[in-house]
Amino acid sequence: MLSFTLKRIAQLIPVFIGATLLVYFLVFATPGDPIAALSGGKPMTPATEAALRAQYNLDQPFWIQYGLYLKNLVTFDLGMSFSGQPVADLLGRAFPVTARLAILALLIEGVFGIIFGVIAGMRKGKFFDSTILVASLIVIAVPTFVLGFVLQFVIGVKLEWAKPTVSGAATWSELILPAMVLGLVSLAYVIRLTRTSVIENKSADYVRTATAKGLSRNRVVRVHVLRNSLIPVVTFLGADLGSLMGGAIVTEGIFNVPGVGNLLYRAILKGETPTVVAVVGVLVIVFVLANLIVDMLYALLDPRIRYA
Amino acid sequence: MRFSHASKAVALSAALALTLSACGGGSSETPEGSGDAQAGDTSYIVSANTTEPQNGLLPANTNEVGGGRVMDLIFTGLVSYTADGKTQNELAESIETTDSQNYTIKIKSGQTFSDGSPVTAASFVDAWNFGAAAKNAQLNAYFFESIKGYDKVSAEKATEDKMEGLKVVDDTTFTVELSQPESDFPLRLGYTAFMPLPEAAFEDPKAFGEKPVGNGPYTLAEWNHDVNLKLDVNESYDGPRKAQNGGIDFKVYQSTDSAYQDLISGNLDVLDQVPPSQLASYQSDLGDRSVNSPYAGNATITIPGYLDHFKQGEEGNLRRAAISQAIDRQLIIDKVYQGGKVIAKDFTAPVIDGYSDSIPGSEVLTFNAEAAKKAWADADAISKWDADAELSIGYNVDGAGNKEYVEAVVNQLKNNLGINAVAKPYSSFKELREQVTERKMTGGFRTGWQADYPSLYNFLGALYGTGAGSNDGDYSNKEFDAKLKEGLAATDPAAGAEIFNQAQEILMKDLPAIPLWYQAVQGGWSENVSNVEFGWNGVPLYNEITGK
Numbered sequence: 001m002l003s004f005t006l007k008r009i010a011q012l013i014p015v016f017i018g019a020t021l022l023v024y025f026l027v028f029a030t031p032g033d034p035i036a037a038l039s040g041g042k043p044m045t046p047a048t049e050a051a052l053r054a055q056y057n058l059d060q061p062f063w064i065q066y067g068l069y070l071k072n073l074v075t076f077d078l079g080m081s082f083s084g085q086p087v088a089d090l091l092g093r094a095f096p097v098t099a100r101l102a103i104l105a106l107l108i109e110g111v112f113g114i115i116f117g118v119i120a121g122m123r124k125g126k127f128f129d130s131t132i133l134v135a136s137l138i139v140i141a142v143p144t145f146v147l148g149f150v151l152q153f154v155i156g157v158k159l160e161w162a163k164p165t166v167s168g169a170a171t172w173s174e175l176i177l178p179a180m181v182l183g184l185v186s187l188a189y190v191i192r193l194t195r196t197s198v199i200e201n202k203s204a205d206y207v208r209t210a211t212a213k214g215l216s217r218n219r220v221v222r223v224h225v226l227r228n229s230l231i232p233v234v235t236f237l238g239a240d241l242g243s244l245m246g247g248a249i250v251t252e253g254i255f256n257v258p259g260v261g262n263l264l265y266r267a268i269l270k271g272e273t274p275t276v277v278a279v280v281g282v283l284v285i286v287f288v289l290a291n292l293i294v295d296m297l298y299a300l301l302d303p304r305i306r307y308a
Numbered sequence: 309m310r311f312s313h314a315s316k317a318v319a320l321s322a323a324l325a326l327t328l329s330a331c332g333g334g335s336s337e338t339p340e341g342s343g344d345a346q347a348g349d350t351s352y353i354v355s356a357n358t359t360e361p362q363n364g365l366l367p368a369n370t371n372e373v374g375g376g377r378v379m380d381l382i383f384t385g386l387v388s389y390t391a392d393g394k395t396q397n398e399l400a401e402s403i404e405t406t407d408s409q410n411y412t413i414k415i416k417s418g419q420t421f422s423d424g425s426p427v428t429a430a431s432f433v434d435a436w437n438f439g440a441a442a443k444n445a446q447l448n449a450y451f452f453e454s455i456k457g458y459d460k461v462s463a464e465k466a467t468e469d470k471m472e473g474l475k476v477v478d479d480t481t482f483t484v485e486l487s488q489p490e491s492d493f494p495l496r497l498g499y500t501a502f503m504p505l506p507e508a509a510f511e512d513p514k515a516f517g518e519k520p521v522g523n524g525p526y527t528l529a530e531w532n533h534d535v536n537l538k539l540d541v542n543e544s545y546d547g548p549r550k551a552q553n554g555g556i557d558f559k560v561y562q563s564t565d566s567a568y569q570d571l572i573s574g575n576l577d578v579l580d581q582v583p584p585s586q587l588a589s590y591q592s593d594l595g596d597r598s599v600n601s602p603y604a605g606n607a608t609i610t611i612p613g614y615l616d617h618f619k620q621g622e623e624g625n626l627r628r629a630a631i632s633q634a635i636d637r638q639l640i641i642d643k644v645y646q647g648g649k650v651i652a653k654d655f656t657a658p659v660i661d662g663y664s665d666s667i668p669g670s671e672v673l674t675f676n677a678e679a680a681k682k683a684w685a686d687a688d689a690i691s692k693w694d695a696d697a698e699l700s701i702g703y704n705v706d707g708a709g710n711k712e713y714v715e716a717v718v719n720q721l722k723n724n725l726g727i728n729a730v731a732k733p734y735s736s737f738k739e740l741r742e743q744v745t746e747r748k749m750t751g752g753f754r755t756g757w758q759a760d761y762p763s764l765y766n767f768l769g770a771l772y773g774t775g776a777g778s779n780d781g782d783y784s785n786k787e788f789d790a791k792l793k794e795g796l797a798a799t800d801p802a803a804g805a806e807i808f809n810q811a812q813e814i815l816m817k818d819l820p821a822i823p824l825w826y827q828a829v830q831g832g833w834s835e836n837v838s839n840v841e842f843g844w845n846g847v848p849l850y851n852e853i854t855g856k
Binding site for chain 1: 360361362363364371372442443445446447449450462463464465466514517532533534535536560561562563565566567569570572573575706735736737738739740741742744745755770776777778780
């Protein structure tokens, strides 16, 4: 298990370098001149322009730019944003907020998704099952920004149960509403995945054996059905963590959450390469680690899976 | 301050994160203001929306609204602007000149920065020299170009860092020599770039930009990046813009949509930009707590003179006149902006002193499909426009509302001129500006201007003067340049304005840009505050706002 884990973590290095190179190149290749945008279309003296280009290495060819970036990276210098702030500071502010948001969303979709999914699966074809199926279909069909605006308006403005936007501290309790919006679509998928998986395992031999042995229904469902049904669900949740962190742009925008999604969006528009690469780099690490955890959970869930 | 990214006023490239802080909105914990209720609660802390300042807060490096509105509150210059764009003396005791070229400026004595250090003549001279010097790479450096000796300090790799046109006479007096007479120089002195700096600023400008020490009606107490900027009242400030509230809490919003939700739920006091999605309903939502007032900005379309068929001269001018007359501006204003703009009648804006809505030749800005067709046909007689040729109008999709109005314009060109006009999207502002500055545009494109200071010249010189920094269409007309120079040399701004309007007559014939409409600010405020007024540049006069 240990050597497996180490091997997987070692894989991070080539994945990370490959991803940053690719992203660096993509930002480099997008059309547009960041310095022209910085001046806002106003005149700029040639001296100012030249100084700014030199400051961000924009006067260098691609390989030198990337080389300089890597060189600084080794000393944990992530570069500067166009506003003159260290990118590390930007990340340090935005990532904890987004991490809280993503974890909350993951909890919401994991806990409620599995509970609803198991109930629906065990009562296949009954009223609860049909209701859940229809409801989840609606949630999947409605775009996130519609859900977001509606929930914000109803809960934040009309009922005043919560403030419509999140404060600078972005505390756990403030993030519940945004996390619900963010997690809702995945919640629908988790329900459907769990349900299908439960239905399949319900008629498996070992479940029949367990029932025949006289085990309580509770224990049969929890230990024999659920545990074996979780593998596809855990795979989905693991992959989803990364998407929740990187793909929360819409939700963050609606609730004014100072997170990674908007940091990335703005950096791309401005052509601020160091920020884009740093954000994507961290997201890559999150993805890889989440997958590693998923793989280790397999072994816990299914004793037949072993890692040498 | 700069080209608007979005067609809507002050939307900037960066909208940033976050917000609501604990002490915002409805939580005025202060007791009833002593004295009369009319005056409102002057200890109330007002919350207002903003975008994250794009750079450290240094006067010569702040060229956008997010930083500009804060700078104007924590600093004060020689003059400031009233709501209707008039200048009023702040630190200046007098600004005297006899020839519009040599100015003697006396400042009030006994003024201090909020850290206690004195504001002297040197505070101005050093700050301006710092702003102009090449080695400091300040975005607003070109604002000092009129001052004698600017060329030497601003050249690439310049070693000199003091402009010879600036001389300190004594603690409260300095002289400014310009390289040519410019009558509107005193009008510029209220712009952010011309603010004074304390000596401490020059030791470590970068650190100073994070924690600026100014001399304005407020001090910057806290700046939580991407979250908020908290302003406290500066008790030592003694000028015309004294704070009528207990401080301002600027909340950084990523989108005006979320700010609007906070406004209508009472979690935000002042919003200076209603989102496009709410334009149809904000007046019924807010009633008398909303405003729709014009400010010093306009939207234009530039069809550059380097395009075939659009070169400066008879054919190009006819075609531009045809395009201008083919656009039914009022229809677009009503449909796209719910009436929230005002038809343009000149190249400047109505809140500026000297503005005229009846400049000879301005009928070319009025919708007239017949005249448009005729002008286009006349141009065809000179050189035939290929019926299949495409005329594109470029816009950047990252600005809210751009697509809607550019497509409306394009449709009208199609219908009224019968040409193959298309709206050409650019993925970002930086892409559009790159193509524009490299002169690679293959068609027209959206442009616009927001005044830095209230003067006709600010709208004309930088945009249409030969070789000027923002002359995106490469327009050049000797007659026009001469008029500009003449207007600048006038002994007083009023006489200058008259000449600038004569210069505009030339623009009406050449149409280096096609004016569409003047910008207007759509804003609103909560039930917690009163006395909210918007200034000549569309920015609220924050210092006058009181609690209820």
